[in-house]
Amino acid sequence: HRFETITIKDGANVDFGGDIVIINDLNNSAIDAESAINLSDKSIDLIEHFRQAEQWFTYNNVTYTGTLNFADVGEKTLASNNFDITGDLLINGNSQIEFDMKGYIAVSGDLVISNYANAILGTKGDIIVQGNVIVDLGSTLALGVKGEVEIKNNLRLLNSSTLTTSETTGIGEENTFKLDFNVAGNVEVDITSIVDLTGKGYINGGPTNDL
Numbered sequence: 001h002r003f004e005t006i007t008i009k010d011g012a013n014v015d016f017g018g019d020i021v022i023i024n025d026l027n028n029s030a031i032d033a034e035s036a037i038n039l040s041d042k043s044i045d046l047i048e049h050f051r052q053a054e055q056w057f058t059y060n061n062v063t064y065t066g067t068l069n070f071a072d073v074g075e076k077t078l079a080s081n082n083f084d085i086t087g088d089l090l091i092n093g094n095s096q097i098e099f100d101m102k103g104y105i106a107v108s109g110d111l112v113i114s115n116y117a118n119a120i121l122g123t124k125g126d127i128i129v130q131g132n133v134i135v136d137l138g139s140t141l142a143l144g145v146k147g148e149v150e151i152k153n154n155l156r157l158l159n160s161s162t163l164t165t166s167e168t169t170g171i172g173e174e175n176t177f178k179l180d181f182n183v184a185g186n187v188e189v190d191i192t193s194i195v196d197l198t199g200k201g202y203i204n205g206g207p208t209n210d211l
Contacts, residue, residue: 008035021046070095091117113139135161142166149181157193164196
């Protein structure tokens, strides 16, 4: 698809699936704060433009080359199938980023959430981080994972940070998320930080209780 310009507003969400999207005049193209565009890795240059302009997009089986940095972007959701990053994934400042994936999340570098940011990593598949997972400076990492979590290096919770799971969404095991991960390196939780599972268990005490 080739357009001269593109404007998406008033809560619209335009999904191009796996097609290539080319916009001739990016300077006069915009996505407002309530709207989004869904793109595949065939349009990675366009994704990078919208990211740098702090305009929003979602992914469709994207491989992102290099470091992906979400800094002070507010509350956003990334919905996709699979999500690959060949560098670091950084979420910091006034950012609350939710990943809602049908497949897996793979990060070749480090995953760093810092400076009071919040990250919700939700996937029906696995999360694999080849580097370190660092939650720092009052930040929160919530895991809503149905597969496995593999951290190939270290897990560090520092400076009043929190590791938890996503909220229980209903009765039954399919609506409850366990905190279960494999860490190849060291696990460090400093004296100011916490692993907090308060209220994250089965509703009414068990997976077979339907009351």
